[in-house]
Amino acid sequence: MKVTIVAGARPNFMKIAPIIAAIKARRQEGRDIDYRLVHTGQHYDKNMSGSFFEQLGIPEPDANLESGGGSQAEQTGNIMVRFEKDLQEHPADVVLVVGDVTSTLACSIVAKKLHTRVAHVEAGIRSGDIRMPEEINRLVTDAITDYFFTTSEIAGANLSKAGVPGERIFFVGNTMIDTLLKHQPNFVQPAIWQETGLKAQEYIVMTLHRPANVDQEQQLKALMDAIVSASRELPLIFPVHPRTGKMLKNIGISAPNLHMIDPLSYLEFNYLVQHAKAVVTDSGGITEETTVMGVPCMTLRDSTERPETCTIGTNELLGINPAAIAPAFEKLFNNEWKPGGIPELWDGKAAERIADQLLALG
Numbered sequence: 550m551k552v553t554i555v556a557g558a559r560p561n562f563m564k565i566a567p568i569i570a571a572i573k574a575r576r577q578e579g580r581d582i583d584y585r586l587v588h589t590g591q592h593y594d595k596n597m598s599g600s601f602f603e604q605l606g607i608p609e610p611d612a613n614l615e616s617g618g619g620s621q622a623e624q625t626g627n628i629m630v631r632f633e634k635d636l637q638e639h640p641a642d643v644v645l646v647v648g649d650v651t652s653t654l655a656c657s658i659v660a661k662k663l664h665t666r667v668a669h670v671e672a673g674i675r676s677g678d679i680r681m682p683e684e685i686n687r688l689v690t691d692a693i694t695d696y697f698f699t700t701s702e703i704a705g706a707n708l709s710k711a712g713v714p715g716e717r718i719f720f721v722g723n724t725m726i727d728t729l730l731k732h733q734p735n736f737v738q739p740a741i742w743q744e745t746g747l748k749a750q751e752y753i754v755m756t757l758h759r760p761a762n763v764d765q766e767q768q769l770k771a772l773m774d775a776i777v778s779a780s781r782e783l784p785l786i787f788p789v790h791p792r793t794g795k796m797l798k799n800i801g802i803s804a805p806n807l808h809m810i811d812p813l814s815y816l817e818f819n820y821l822v823q824h825a826k827a828v829v830t831d832s833g834g835i836t837e838e839t840t841v842m843g844v845p846c847m848t849l850r851d852s853t854e855r856p857e858t859c860t861i862g863t864n865e866l867l868g869i870n871p872a873a874i875a876p877a878f879e880k881l882f883n884n885e886w887k888p889g890g891i892p893e894l895w896d897g898k899a900a901e902r903i904a905d906q907l908l909a910l911g
Contacts, residue, residue, distance in 0.1 A: 561652070586611050604814070621682060632656050668697075671700055674687060701855075788811065
């Protein structure tokens, strides 16, 4: 079986790394499976250097389509044109896409129009918020996918409600957690630890990048003021997304305990998360990682496509009203935060299940 694996952004590579390792292991056993890795170039990330690939054990892509930049429509079109040529030159039995970025949508459409089967890793997750570009990508991709690899029973139920036959849904677990558990022993203490004299359980990590939180100056300022006020002067370590950085400069936020730093590598960032008292974020993926590491997490969103991080894990959905922040911090400081548990099959073996299922599908 020839599998073309598509990745377009940094989180995609963290999700496909264990799948590649599992395919390689089975090939070494003499099984009939091989892969080709295509990087669409959707996102340019200065941390996506050779060291990023080396640290996570990801081979260099077989092709980089260099499709970044432009509007959503321009980017989608560029990816489709370039991926169509690549897939025609390198036919596959299955195109495997992950997550919910523009590349996921674009390459799924191309594959289906070239009569190639599509497998979607992280299929079926839904936020219910159609205003999110990611939600549109999820819905369209899952409408044309052949094989659905899910991270939770909830995701499988979403697909069943949409009419997907049960024999095409495979509950395998979460490949992002495969990567986390594999590399947890290798986390690296970032420079900010020594620079600010951080101590375990005595600082807060925060990330913000979603439009609802950062595109309006008043909203961003209100959120930042509320977080600073509620933090009881604990250090706030804020690796700043470029999108957020532009707005922060405009509103001039500063506080003695607020440390705004450049984005960190995967191993450095998760070192901070693992030892933090809590995380404040609007990222979906981080809520999965905090759940597995048992770190309290406050999510500044009105909905989540990963409800298991709330119902089972350490995450709480606060919404985007700044007034919700102080009560959440009070609960944290009063040691009343829920301990949380780990969702089913988030055990570091999801990629192995995916590779075995691909072989079974033939």
